[in-house]
Amino acid sequence: MKIPKHNTDLRRHVLRRDLWRIFGCLLWVSMLIGGAIAYNNNHKTYPDYRRMVGWRMALWVALAMLSGFFIFRIWKFFTDRPCTGTVVVSGLSRSYTPSPDPGAMNGVDYDFRTNTALRLRLDNGKHRRLRFEQKPGFYLYYHEGERVAKFRGLPYPINLDPDAKSGCVCSACGTWRKEKAPHCEACGMSLIDPKELI
Ligand SMILES: [Zn+2]
Structure with missing residues (x-):
C-alpha cells in the first residue's frame, strides 16, 4: 500500500x-x-x-x-516494506540507551524508552512484528483485532477503521488526537485518511 x-x-x-x-x-x-x-x-x-x-x-x-x-x-x-494486516498482539517493550550524565552516581545515565510492539497477521497469512516509540493514545489506537497499514518510510502505522472511532495518529511523528483533522497539530504533516485507503 x-x-x-x-x-x-x-x-x-x-x-x-x-x-x-x-x-x-x-x-x-x-x-x-x-x-x-x-x-x-x-x-x-x-x-x-x-x-x-x-x-x-x-x-x-x-x-x-x-x-x-x-x-x-x-x-x-x-x-522497511509496506504492509497491511490485523493486530494479533499489541504490547509494550522497553529499550534504553546509555548517555553520559555528570550528575549521575557513576557518570552514566540511561534513557529509557517505551515502545509499542505489534504482531500483525498479514493478508497473505504471514506474521510480522512492528516496533515503534509509545505515545499517548496508542492503547486505544493499536487495539487487538484492528486492521492497520504500515507505509514505507513512515514509522507509525495507520488504523484502517474508516470511522476512526479510536482517533487519528500522525504517521510521521505519532501524535494521537481524538478527532479527525487534515493536519497533525504537532509536526504539521498531513494525516492519512483511512477512507482514502479502501
Ligand atoms: Zn505529526
Whole structure:
C-alpha cells in the first residue's frame, strides 16, 4: 500500500530522506575512495605493499561501501516494506540507551524508552512484528483485532477503521488526537485518511 496521492507532503518527506541517504552514502564512499587515490598519487615512490593497490584497494572499497550501508541506514531500503494486516498482539517493550550524565552516581545515565510492539497477521497469512516509540493514545489506537497499514518510510502505522472511532495518529511523528483533522497539530504533516485507503 502506498501513501495516498494527495498526502504530497508525506510523500515528499519520505522521498527527500531517501535521496539524502543515497546522496550521503555516495559522498561518503567517494570521499574514502578519493582519499585512497590521493594517497597513492602522493606516494608513487613507495613499494606496492605500502600503497593502496590490488586487494588492499578492493578491501578498502568494500569497507567504504559496508560502512556507508550502516551509517546511512541503506539497509532500510530492504527491510522497511509496506504492509497491511490485523493486530494479533499489541504490547509494550522497553529499550534504553546509555548517555553520559555528570550528575549521575557513576557518570552514566540511561534513557529509557517505551515502545509499542505489534504482531500483525498479514493478508497473505504471514506474521510480522512492528516496533515503534509509545505515545499517548496508542492503547486505544493499536487495539487487538484492528486492521492497520504500515507505509514505507513512515514509522507509525495507520488504523484502517474508516470511522476512526479510536482517533487519528500522525504517521510521521505519532501524535494521537481524538478527532479527525487534515493536519497533525504537532509536526504539521498531513494525516492519512483511512477512507482514502479502501
Ligand atoms: Zn505529526
